[in-house]
Amino acid sequence: MEQRSSEWDDLFELDPPHYGRDDHYLPIENEYHPFNSSAEEKCTKLFLHDDFITQKDSDHHHQRVMKKFREKMLWGKKGRRIKPFVMNFELVHSLGEAGVDTCSPQHFSLPFDVKISYKCQVILISDLKNHRIQVFHLLSNEYITSIPSPSKCPRYLYVEADYDGLNDALLFGCTNRPSVFKYDLNDILELSMNSISKVANSYIWKSTLFKQPQGIAVCQNRVYVADSYNQCLKVLDSCSGKLLSTIQVESSPYGVCFSPDYQVLYVGAHQSLIQAPTFKIESTHTIFVFQKSEKSQWEFKEKFGHVGPLDGALHFPDSFIIDYLTKHFIVSDSHNHRIVIYSPQNELFKSFSNGQLNNPKGICLNELTGELIVCDHENHRIMFFK
Structure with missing residues (x-):
């Protein structure tokens, strides 16, 4: 040595x-x-x-x-040290080019979601219209490979850390031939670089129980998948993909996430209804909050947010995360073209719109750097903010 x-x-x-x-x-x-x-x-x-x-x-x-x-x-011995998002919204890096819609590597066509595997040291981005998941190095942001989607239009992603006690798993849903897939992330990365033809059938399991699979989150070996068409969350066994239960939601659910202690479940939902006899369109765009009961059942607690363009209002809250250090609730307010931050008490804390975001979708916090990564969906690029 x-x-x-x-x-x-x-x-x-x-x-x-x-x-x-x-x-x-x-x-x-x-x-x-x-x-x-x-x-x-x-x-x-x-x-x-x-x-x-x-x-x-x-x-x-x-x-x-x-x-x-x-x-x-x-x-280190104490695990990785995490940094909070300081909310300056200083642009420090980007992937892709604004307005450039192409299928070439390192470029995007409607990027939809972004997630990180710290164990594999990669950033994963669902490239919706190109029917693939692009992979970049976590520390250098350099392009590594592309994972071809087994079905068209990959949308929401989720990285299940240490799913087998050793490796990370990648879960994602596709809306063309609606399905949710689970892969061993190490295996699919290796196959994507060496044998692309084998990627499609190398999944751990595949579920076709959905009409429109959306957001995905995992808690205690259970996979929670929003099914916007059926207005519910379907809960699957993480090992087998078998259906365990269903949680009904008042309107169409999209984004899903848990509190750091896994005692609170957040569901972003929106719906437009035509009211008779006036034919007035009434829209609901809100975050539903469910609390785990003593019997480990999810019970509706409250909701916050309402439809509109003003501060505090939401219009398609498609993706959200919780900053584990500050407990801030960070929302991609898609059709208002902005990022909205709520306090731990679910009160509006800050709103950011620089006039350049165009229908932002998936967001993710790099806990190593404190950078907020945003899928600038209709600008076909990924933005990194501090």
Whole structure:
């Protein structure tokens, strides 16, 4: 083992045979975060060589040990340190080009949702009209590969961390031939780079129980999928994809997420109804809040938001997340072309619209950098804000 001082650019090199020929540079934490300005003075370069003797009976154990070791090196003993979104809405990076609708790699045609796998160190973006999921490196934002969708029009994504105790899973829904798919993320990434033809049928399970599958979230080995056409959430077993239960919603649900403690379920819904005999159109655009009861049943608690263009109003709240540090509720207010932030008490805290967002859809918070990633849907680009 060789140890020497280094600048941040060198970081830590991990090069066991299981990871191929490419070098893997991993930051190690010691009471600091690698993105802090002081990181340059506290980094060391560590060369690690895997000298284990591989045996068939120990392959899985060896893989598990190396993955856990790699995570320890990357995130430290206490796990990764997360940063909040500071809400300055300073544009720091973008992917794609505004107004450029194309199928070439690193460009988009109606990007719909974005999610992060910290374990695989990737950003995943559903490229709706190109019928694929594009993959970028979490730290460098460089393009890696594209995953062809087994059905057209992939929309909402979800990354289920450690679904088998070792790997992440990717879940997503498609509205053409409505289906929800679950894949092992490592497997599908490898196949997309080496054998695209095998991607479609490599899923763990596939469910066709939906008319219009929308937002997806996972809690306690249960997958919650919004079915906007049937005005309900369908709850599936995470291992098998079998239907377990149904939660009815007053109007058509789209976005879905849980509170950090998984005791509160948020559902974004909207619907337009024609009132007789005046034929007046009445619209509902709101966030429904469900609380878990003592019997572990989801009970309606309250709702907030109403339709309109003014501050505090919503028009198609298609995607939302919770900042785990600040507990702020961040909403993609799609048809108002803005991002709206609510306090933990569900009161309007801040609204952002720079006149450049065009029907923003999926949003995601990079907890390493505190960057809010936004799918600028009809501008065919991805924007990174701090």
